[in-house]
Amino acid sequence: MPSFEELGLSGPVLRAVNRAGYEEPTPVQAQAVPVGLEGKDIVGASQTGTGKTAAFALPIICNMKPSTKPQCLVLEPTRELAAQVEDQMNVFSYYKPLNVMLLHGGVGYGHQIEALENKPDIIIATPGRLLDHMEKGNLDLSNIKYLVLDEVDRMLDMGFLPDVKKIIDKCPPGRQTLFFSATMPGAIETLANWALKDPVEVEIGGRRSPAETVSHAFYPVGMDQRDDLLISLVDKTGYDSMMIFTRTKKEADSLLARLKDLEGTRPTALHSDIKQSDRTKALQGFRDGTFNIIVATDIAARGLDISGVTHVINYRVPENPEDYVHRIGRTGRAQQEGDAFTILTADELENAAAVEHYVEQKIERRKLEGFDYNYTALLDDKPAAPLRRRRPPGRRRR
Ligand code: AMP
Secondary structure: OOOOOOOOOOHHHHHHHHHOOOOOOOHHHHHHHHHHHOOOOEEEEEOOOOOHHHHHHHHHHHHOOOOOOOOEEEEOOOHHHHHHHHHHHHHHOOOOOOOEEEEOOOOOOHHHHHHHHOOOOEEEEOHHHHHHHHHOOOOOOOOOOEEEEOOHHHHHHOOOHHHHHHHHHOOOOOOEEEEEOOOOOHHHHHHHHHHOOOOEEEEEOOOOOOOOOEEEEEEEOOHHHHHHHHHHHHHHOOOOOEEEEOOOHHHHHHHHHHHHOOOOOOEEEEOOOOOHHHHHHHHHHHHHOOOOEEEEOHHHOOOOOOOOEOEEEEOOOOOOHHHHHHHHOOEOHHHOOEEEEEEEOHHHHHHHHHHHHHHOOOOEEOOOOOOOOOOOHHHOOOOOOOOOOOOOOOOOOO
């Protein structure tokens, strides 16, 4: 792997990378940084946790010079991702006089208007709130030189593409555009063709292969016992930190209530009906160990930089097989071990088959020992497999 210096980074950005403790570039950085430094457009696909943020942020910050109008705009699908990218932008621009600003919904306009008046160089935004400010005349994008569209497939899922198009339309044509999406359905390809000029393609790591360090299993059960099995699974599993994904906010709330009654758990929840300040507290508390379980809807599934998650449980089989891969990608980051359990009921067999097809492997069916199963045909002829041994205590996330 070449060094950061060999990739062409210099001066203050190189110092900031050292200060962040990065020793060598990740593969996506090795590919994208030199291309970014040359000012070329990039279309990239890279799994989360691969160092994608630095891959786009480092060359931009290296090439940026202070100005009186915003020069760099990064669009992110969720507030949490936007906040995470803002943190990293601050780290990488530590030795440069650049002003980084975060702009997302769910909070008041007052501070944001003040911050916009303060001449930010870099704006990290979610599309809806950015467009609001544009329509109110609070923001001028006429000097944007660097435009980053991150997690574009997620923006499509969340219905943001019309907003994203309006925003791109207001950015000058001479800009450099960096575009990241884990998948490229037709609508996204059309957007990329429109937004990018002769992009260089960067694709790292099989998008489809879940992290190799993760062991995954389906737990078949009758529909009436889904909740009980989940609670028993949590109770009987040795975990340091666990993410539980539900399909709906209601499911997340009701599981949170049951988990609160379970000994040894310190659960919290993350979904879009929870107010922004509580979402921030939930994430922060999960990161620092105050909470050892976070029950989340899809909003938390992609891109969030939460390291050291030992277990992921899917309360239902995800409808979208890509979500399965993204969710289980929360565990096993940075070569740590992780377990991903998915509860499977008879109505989800098609989704389960789609997941297995997508990851190109058969996922093991397991039975939870000691759980009082009601009969379901799903359990026929499935040998019981023991739970993985309890993990030794004291494993901490970074
Ligand atoms: P990302 O894929 O951008 O969400 O990054 C995932 C995590 O990897 C973040 O915590 C980064 O700070 C970290 N990271 C990114 N690049 C490197 C690197 N070259 N060396 C060590 N850690 C890195």
